[in-house]
Amino acid sequence: EAGVVQSPRYKIIEKKQPVAFWCNPISGHNTLYWYLQNLGQGPELLIRYENEEAVDDSQLPKDRFSAERLKGVDSTLKIQPAELGDSAVYLCASSLEVAGRGTGELFFGEGSRLTVL
Amino acid sequence: TQLLEQSPQFLSIQEGENLTVYCNSSSVFSSLQWYRQEPGEGPVLLVTVVTGGEVKKLKRLTFQFGDARKDSSLHITAAQPGDTGLYLCVRTGNQFYFGTGTSLTVIP
Numbered sequence: 176e177a178g179v180v181q182s183p184r185y186k187i188i189e190k191k192q193p194v195a196f197w198c199n200p201i202s203g204h205n206t207l208y209w210y211l212q213n214l215g216q217g218p219e220l221l222i223r224y225e226n227e228e229a230v231d232d233s234q235l236p237k238d239r240f241s242a243e244r245l246k247g248v249d250s251t252l253k254i255q256p257a258e259l260g261d262s263a264v265y266l267c268a269s270s271l272e273v274a275g276r277g278t279g280e281l282f283f284g285e286g287s288r289l290t291v292l
Numbered sequence: 293t294q295l296l297e298q299s300p301q302f303l304s305i306q307e308g309e310n311l312t313v314y315c316n317s318s319s320v321f322s323s324l325q326w327y328r329q330e331p332g333e334g335p336v337l338l339v340t341v342v343t344g345g346e347v348k349k350l351k352r353l354t355f356q357f358g359d360a361r362k363d364s365s366l367h368i369t370a371a372q373p374g375d376t377g378l379y380l381c382v383r384t385g386n387q388f389y390f391g392t393g394t395s396l397t398v399i400p
Contacts, residue, residue: 208388215302215378215393216392216393217298217391217392217393218335218390219390220388231387268334280337280340281327281388283335283336284334285332285333286332
């Protein structure tokens with residue numbers, strides 16, 4: 176079974192340009208996460224989806240970041256315009272969450288490394 | 293917001309040495325997970341601990357959950373270069389909260 180797939184793996188852009196990242200979670204996983212990770216640090220949650228609903232986007236900088244998961248399967252994270260400080264790895268993860276059982280296991284993609292020049 | 297403090301932040305040791313990584317919080321966990329992230333990859337789950345005082349072993353890795361469920365440790369015996377990576381403790385329950393991370397380098 177395929178794992179979480181992310182693209183592109185690497186992206187280099189100039190500041191003020193737009194960029195988009197795509198994620199396809201593990202089949203059947205209802206919950207999808209986008210995380211930002213700086214070098215050597217733990218991932219920081221940007222947004223969490225349960226099916227197609229964004230249930231936690233409190234840490235998403237909404238002035239420049241947007242995300243969608245229209246059919247409750249794959250998802251896109253967009254930054255427009257990008258700033259120098261957005262250089263980081265953007266990780267997508269998915270899990271199968273059952274109501275009342277708490278969180279299960281996170282399965283991560285390989286990440287998309289963004290460099291803003 | 294980082295709710296979990298890990299120490300040390302960086303660790304560089306020789307192959308064959310032992311090491312311990314700590315994860316601490318001021319609040320009680322319902323359960324805790326440890327993940328390892330190799331360079332260029334996403335984190336992968338190593339273990340889940342649920343019960344205060346619980347000890348789990350995974351080959352040369354020993355995980356302990358504190359009696360009060362506010363802290364956890366990961367001990368690696370006879371470290372190998374393949375253990376190199378970023379170790380992350382994660383508070384679970386209703387959501388996942390990641391620790392600050394410990395970057396381990398094992399030198400051959």
